[in-house]
Amino acid sequence: MAKKPKSDPNYKVIAENRRARHDYAIDEDLEVGIVLMGSEVKSLREGGANIAESYAAVEEGELWLVNGRIAPYAQAKTWGHEERRKRKLLASKRELARLWNATQRKGMTLVPLVLYFNHKGLAKMKIGIAKGKKHHDKRADAAKQDWNRQKARLLRDKG
Known part of the structure:
Protein backbone atom coordinates (compact mmCIF):
# COMPACT_ATOMS: atom_id res chain seq x y z
CA MET A 1 0.00 0.00 0.00
CA ALA A 2 1.09 3.54 -0.60
CA LYS A 3 1.84 5.14 2.74
CA LYS A 4 2.37 8.85 3.29
CA GLU A 28 3.51 -7.88 -7.68
CA ASP A 29 2.83 -4.19 -8.13
CA LEU A 30 4.22 -1.49 -10.38
CA GLU A 31 4.17 2.30 -10.33
CA VAL A 32 3.12 3.89 -13.64
CA GLY A 33 2.45 7.43 -14.79
CA ILE A 34 -0.90 8.54 -16.16
CA VAL A 35 -1.64 10.92 -19.06
CA LEU A 36 -4.18 13.54 -17.95
CA MET A 37 -5.79 16.74 -19.24
CA GLY A 38 -5.53 19.96 -17.22
CA SER A 39 -9.11 19.80 -15.94
CA GLU A 40 -8.52 16.20 -14.81
CA VAL A 41 -5.50 17.23 -12.75
CA LYS A 42 -7.48 20.04 -11.12
CA SER A 43 -10.30 17.62 -10.32
CA LEU A 44 -7.82 15.14 -8.83
CA ARG A 45 -6.36 17.87 -6.63
CA GLU A 46 -9.88 18.28 -5.21
CA GLY A 47 -10.04 14.52 -4.64
CA GLY A 48 -12.67 13.63 -7.25
CA ALA A 49 -11.67 10.16 -8.48
CA ASN A 50 -12.82 6.55 -8.24
CA ILE A 51 -10.81 3.54 -9.42
CA ALA A 52 -12.84 0.85 -7.64
CA GLU A 53 -14.50 -0.61 -10.75
CA SER A 54 -11.66 0.09 -13.18
CA TYR A 55 -8.99 -2.16 -14.66
CA ALA A 56 -5.83 -1.82 -16.73
CA ALA A 57 -5.25 -3.50 -20.09
CA VAL A 58 -2.43 -3.79 -22.60
CA GLU A 59 -3.89 -3.01 -26.04
CA GLU A 60 -1.85 -2.56 -29.23
CA GLY A 61 1.41 -2.18 -27.34
CA GLU A 62 0.10 0.47 -24.94
CA LEU A 63 -1.16 0.32 -21.36
CA TRP A 64 -4.64 1.80 -20.72
CA LEU A 65 -6.77 2.50 -17.66
CA VAL A 66 -10.34 1.51 -18.53
CA ASN A 67 -13.46 2.70 -16.66
CA GLY A 68 -11.60 4.92 -14.18
CA ARG A 69 -13.77 7.87 -13.10
CA ILE A 70 -12.46 11.40 -12.64
CA ALA A 71 -15.21 13.84 -11.66
CA PRO A 72 -15.78 16.85 -13.92
CA TYR A 73 -14.09 20.07 -12.87
CA ALA A 74 -16.72 22.77 -12.37
CA GLN A 75 -14.59 25.71 -13.54
CA ALA A 76 -13.65 23.98 -16.83
CA LYS A 77 -17.05 24.34 -18.48
CA THR A 78 -16.09 24.53 -22.16
CA TRP A 79 -12.82 22.60 -22.10
CA GLY A 80 -13.77 19.94 -19.61
CA HIS A 81 -13.07 16.25 -19.85
CA GLU A 82 -15.07 13.07 -20.27
CA GLU A 83 -15.53 11.32 -16.91
CA ARG A 84 -14.92 7.69 -17.89
CA ARG A 85 -12.63 7.94 -20.91
CA LYS A 86 -9.75 5.51 -21.45
CA ARG A 87 -6.57 7.03 -20.06
CA LYS A 88 -3.11 6.06 -21.18
CA LEU A 89 -0.74 4.74 -18.53
CA LEU A 90 2.99 5.28 -18.93
CA ALA A 91 5.38 2.36 -18.56
CA SER A 92 8.63 1.35 -20.23
CA LYS A 93 8.66 -1.10 -23.17
CA ARG A 94 10.22 -3.78 -21.00
CA GLU A 95 7.53 -3.36 -18.33
CA LEU A 96 4.81 -3.40 -21.01
CA ALA A 97 6.13 -6.68 -22.42
CA ARG A 98 6.26 -8.19 -18.93
CA LEU A 99 2.70 -7.02 -18.16
CA TRP A 100 1.38 -8.38 -21.45
CA ASN A 101 3.03 -11.77 -20.81
CA ALA A 102 1.62 -11.82 -17.29
CA THR A 103 -1.95 -11.15 -18.47
CA GLN A 104 -1.74 -13.93 -21.07
CA ARG A 105 -1.43 -16.47 -18.28
CA LYS A 106 -4.70 -18.01 -17.15
CA GLY A 107 -6.67 -15.88 -14.70
CA MET A 108 -4.17 -13.01 -14.44
CA THR A 109 -5.30 -9.40 -14.72
CA LEU A 110 -4.04 -5.86 -14.07
CA VAL A 111 -5.79 -4.16 -11.17
CA PRO A 112 -5.36 -0.49 -10.19
CA LEU A 113 -4.51 -0.30 -6.49
CA VAL A 114 -3.82 3.36 -5.66
CA LEU A 115 -3.97 6.70 -7.51
CA TYR A 116 -1.83 9.38 -5.87
CA PHE A 117 0.39 12.43 -6.29
CA ASN A 118 4.03 11.54 -5.57
CA HIS A 119 6.53 13.73 -3.70
CA LYS A 120 7.20 15.72 -6.92
CA GLY A 121 3.48 16.45 -7.33
CA LEU A 122 3.05 14.13 -10.35
CA ALA A 123 -0.02 11.89 -10.68
CA LYS A 124 1.00 8.23 -10.41
CA MET A 125 -0.89 4.96 -10.22
CA LYS A 126 0.13 1.71 -8.61
CA ILE A 127 -1.19 -1.30 -10.53
CA GLY A 128 -0.94 -4.91 -9.47
CA ILE A 129 -0.58 -8.12 -11.44
CA ALA A 130 -3.30 -10.17 -9.81
CA LYS A 131 -5.21 -13.42 -9.93
CA GLY A 132 -8.85 -13.54 -8.85
CA LYS A 133 -9.55 -15.27 -5.55
CA LYS A 134 -12.12 -18.01 -5.26
CA HIS A 135 -14.64 -18.01 -2.40
CA HIS A 136 -12.67 -20.55 -0.35
CA ASP A 137 -9.51 -18.42 -0.69
CA LYS A 138 -11.34 -15.42 0.74
CA ARG A 139 -12.62 -17.55 3.61
CA ALA A 140 -9.12 -18.82 4.37
CA ASP A 141 -7.78 -15.25 4.40
CA ALA A 142 -10.57 -14.17 6.78
CA ALA A 143 -9.78 -17.10 9.11
CA LYS A 144 -6.09 -16.18 9.03
CA GLN A 145 -6.91 -12.55 9.90
CA ASP A 146 -9.12 -13.68 12.80
CA TRP A 147 -6.37 -15.92 14.13
CA ASN A 148 -3.78 -13.12 13.92
CA ARG A 149 -6.18 -10.79 15.74
CA GLN A 150 -6.78 -13.38 18.49
CA LYS A 151 -3.05 -14.06 18.76
CA ALA A 152 -2.30 -10.35 19.19
CA ARG A 153 -5.05 -10.06 21.79
CA LEU A 154 -3.66 -13.04 23.74
CA LEU A 155 -0.12 -11.69 23.65
CA ARG A 156 -1.33 -8.25 24.76
CA ASP A 157 -3.35 -9.70 27.67
CA LYS A 158 -0.54 -12.04 28.73
CA GLY A 159 2.13 -9.32 28.94
Missing part, protein backbone atom coordinates in the same frame (compact mmCIF):
# COMPACT_ATOMS: atom_id res chain seq x y z
CA PRO A 5 5.94 9.77 4.15
CA LYS A 6 6.04 12.36 6.93
CA SER A 7 8.42 14.73 5.14
CA ASP A 8 6.64 14.98 1.75
CA PRO A 9 4.10 17.83 1.65
CA ASN A 10 3.12 17.05 -1.98
CA TYR A 11 2.36 13.35 -1.43
CA LYS A 12 -1.39 12.76 -1.41
CA VAL A 13 -3.48 9.62 -1.98
CA ILE A 14 -6.37 10.50 -4.29
CA ALA A 15 -8.19 7.19 -4.70
CA GLU A 16 -7.63 3.69 -3.37
CA ASN A 17 -9.12 0.40 -4.52
CA ARG A 18 -9.78 -1.15 -1.12
CA ARG A 19 -11.50 -4.26 -2.45
CA ALA A 20 -8.61 -5.19 -4.72
CA ARG A 21 -6.66 -7.03 -2.02
CA HIS A 22 -9.84 -8.77 -0.90
CA ASP A 23 -10.93 -9.92 -4.38
CA TYR A 24 -7.49 -10.58 -5.89
CA ALA A 25 -4.22 -12.19 -4.89
CA ILE A 26 -1.65 -9.54 -5.85
CA ASP A 27 1.59 -11.10 -7.15
Whole structure:
Protein backbone atom coordinates (compact mmCIF):
# COMPACT_ATOMS: atom_id res chain seq x y z
CA MET A 1 0.00 0.00 0.00
CA ALA A 2 1.09 3.54 -0.60
CA LYS A 3 1.84 5.14 2.74
CA LYS A 4 2.37 8.85 3.29
CA PRO A 5 5.94 9.77 4.15
CA LYS A 6 6.04 12.36 6.93
CA SER A 7 8.42 14.73 5.14
CA ASP A 8 6.64 14.98 1.75
CA PRO A 9 4.10 17.83 1.65
CA ASN A 10 3.12 17.05 -1.98
CA TYR A 11 2.36 13.35 -1.43
CA LYS A 12 -1.39 12.76 -1.41
CA VAL A 13 -3.48 9.62 -1.98
CA ILE A 14 -6.37 10.50 -4.29
CA ALA A 15 -8.19 7.19 -4.70
CA GLU A 16 -7.63 3.69 -3.37
CA ASN A 17 -9.12 0.40 -4.52
CA ARG A 18 -9.78 -1.15 -1.12
CA ARG A 19 -11.50 -4.26 -2.45
CA ALA A 20 -8.61 -5.19 -4.72
CA ARG A 21 -6.66 -7.03 -2.02
CA HIS A 22 -9.84 -8.77 -0.90
CA ASP A 23 -10.93 -9.92 -4.38
CA TYR A 24 -7.49 -10.58 -5.89
CA ALA A 25 -4.22 -12.19 -4.89
CA ILE A 26 -1.65 -9.54 -5.85
CA ASP A 27 1.59 -11.10 -7.15
CA GLU A 28 3.51 -7.88 -7.68
CA ASP A 29 2.83 -4.19 -8.13
CA LEU A 30 4.22 -1.49 -10.38
CA GLU A 31 4.17 2.30 -10.33
CA VAL A 32 3.12 3.89 -13.64
CA GLY A 33 2.45 7.43 -14.79
CA ILE A 34 -0.90 8.54 -16.16
CA VAL A 35 -1.64 10.92 -19.06
CA LEU A 36 -4.18 13.54 -17.95
CA MET A 37 -5.79 16.74 -19.24
CA GLY A 38 -5.53 19.96 -17.22
CA SER A 39 -9.11 19.80 -15.94
CA GLU A 40 -8.52 16.20 -14.81
CA VAL A 41 -5.50 17.23 -12.75
CA LYS A 42 -7.48 20.04 -11.12
CA SER A 43 -10.30 17.62 -10.32
CA LEU A 44 -7.82 15.14 -8.83
CA ARG A 45 -6.36 17.87 -6.63
CA GLU A 46 -9.88 18.28 -5.21
CA GLY A 47 -10.04 14.52 -4.64
CA GLY A 48 -12.67 13.63 -7.25
CA ALA A 49 -11.67 10.16 -8.48
CA ASN A 50 -12.82 6.55 -8.24
CA ILE A 51 -10.81 3.54 -9.42
CA ALA A 52 -12.84 0.85 -7.64
CA GLU A 53 -14.50 -0.61 -10.75
CA SER A 54 -11.66 0.09 -13.18
CA TYR A 55 -8.99 -2.16 -14.66
CA ALA A 56 -5.83 -1.82 -16.73
CA ALA A 57 -5.25 -3.50 -20.09
CA VAL A 58 -2.43 -3.79 -22.60
CA GLU A 59 -3.89 -3.01 -26.04
CA GLU A 60 -1.85 -2.56 -29.23
CA GLY A 61 1.41 -2.18 -27.34
CA GLU A 62 0.10 0.47 -24.94
CA LEU A 63 -1.16 0.32 -21.36
CA TRP A 64 -4.64 1.80 -20.72
CA LEU A 65 -6.77 2.50 -17.66
CA VAL A 66 -10.34 1.51 -18.53
CA ASN A 67 -13.46 2.70 -16.66
CA GLY A 68 -11.60 4.92 -14.18
CA ARG A 69 -13.77 7.87 -13.10
CA ILE A 70 -12.46 11.40 -12.64
CA ALA A 71 -15.21 13.84 -11.66
CA PRO A 72 -15.78 16.85 -13.92
CA TYR A 73 -14.09 20.07 -12.87
CA ALA A 74 -16.72 22.77 -12.37
CA GLN A 75 -14.59 25.71 -13.54
CA ALA A 76 -13.65 23.98 -16.83
CA LYS A 77 -17.05 24.34 -18.48
CA THR A 78 -16.09 24.53 -22.16
CA TRP A 79 -12.82 22.60 -22.10
CA GLY A 80 -13.77 19.94 -19.61
CA HIS A 81 -13.07 16.25 -19.85
CA GLU A 82 -15.07 13.07 -20.27
CA GLU A 83 -15.53 11.32 -16.91
CA ARG A 84 -14.92 7.69 -17.89
CA ARG A 85 -12.63 7.94 -20.91
CA LYS A 86 -9.75 5.51 -21.45
CA ARG A 87 -6.57 7.03 -20.06
CA LYS A 88 -3.11 6.06 -21.18
CA LEU A 89 -0.74 4.74 -18.53
CA LEU A 90 2.99 5.28 -18.93
CA ALA A 91 5.38 2.36 -18.56
CA SER A 92 8.63 1.35 -20.23
CA LYS A 93 8.66 -1.10 -23.17
CA ARG A 94 10.22 -3.78 -21.00
CA GLU A 95 7.53 -3.36 -18.33
CA LEU A 96 4.81 -3.40 -21.01
CA ALA A 97 6.13 -6.68 -22.42
CA ARG A 98 6.26 -8.19 -18.93
CA LEU A 99 2.70 -7.02 -18.16
CA TRP A 100 1.38 -8.38 -21.45
CA ASN A 101 3.03 -11.77 -20.81
CA ALA A 102 1.62 -11.82 -17.29
CA THR A 103 -1.95 -11.15 -18.47
CA GLN A 104 -1.74 -13.93 -21.07
CA ARG A 105 -1.43 -16.47 -18.28
CA LYS A 106 -4.70 -18.01 -17.15
CA GLY A 107 -6.67 -15.88 -14.70
CA MET A 108 -4.17 -13.01 -14.44
CA THR A 109 -5.30 -9.40 -14.72
CA LEU A 110 -4.04 -5.86 -14.07
CA VAL A 111 -5.79 -4.16 -11.17
CA PRO A 112 -5.36 -0.49 -10.19
CA LEU A 113 -4.51 -0.30 -6.49
CA VAL A 114 -3.82 3.36 -5.66
CA LEU A 115 -3.97 6.70 -7.51
CA TYR A 116 -1.83 9.38 -5.87
CA PHE A 117 0.39 12.43 -6.29
CA ASN A 118 4.03 11.54 -5.57
CA HIS A 119 6.53 13.73 -3.70
CA LYS A 120 7.20 15.72 -6.92
CA GLY A 121 3.48 16.45 -7.33
CA LEU A 122 3.05 14.13 -10.35
CA ALA A 123 -0.02 11.89 -10.68
CA LYS A 124 1.00 8.23 -10.41
CA MET A 125 -0.89 4.96 -10.22
CA LYS A 126 0.13 1.71 -8.61
CA ILE A 127 -1.19 -1.30 -10.53
CA GLY A 128 -0.94 -4.91 -9.47
CA ILE A 129 -0.58 -8.12 -11.44
CA ALA A 130 -3.30 -10.17 -9.81
CA LYS A 131 -5.21 -13.42 -9.93
CA GLY A 132 -8.85 -13.54 -8.85
CA LYS A 133 -9.55 -15.27 -5.55
CA LYS A 134 -12.12 -18.01 -5.26
CA HIS A 135 -14.64 -18.01 -2.40
CA HIS A 136 -12.67 -20.55 -0.35
CA ASP A 137 -9.51 -18.42 -0.69
CA LYS A 138 -11.34 -15.42 0.74
CA ARG A 139 -12.62 -17.55 3.61
CA ALA A 140 -9.12 -18.82 4.37
CA ASP A 141 -7.78 -15.25 4.40
CA ALA A 142 -10.57 -14.17 6.78
CA ALA A 143 -9.78 -17.10 9.11
CA LYS A 144 -6.09 -16.18 9.03
CA GLN A 145 -6.91 -12.55 9.90
CA ASP A 146 -9.12 -13.68 12.80
CA TRP A 147 -6.37 -15.92 14.13
CA ASN A 148 -3.78 -13.12 13.92
CA ARG A 149 -6.18 -10.79 15.74
CA GLN A 150 -6.78 -13.38 18.49
CA LYS A 151 -3.05 -14.06 18.76
CA ALA A 152 -2.30 -10.35 19.19
CA ARG A 153 -5.05 -10.06 21.79
CA LEU A 154 -3.66 -13.04 23.74
CA LEU A 155 -0.12 -11.69 23.65
CA ARG A 156 -1.33 -8.25 24.76
CA ASP A 157 -3.35 -9.70 27.67
CA LYS A 158 -0.54 -12.04 28.73
CA GLY A 159 2.13 -9.32 28.94
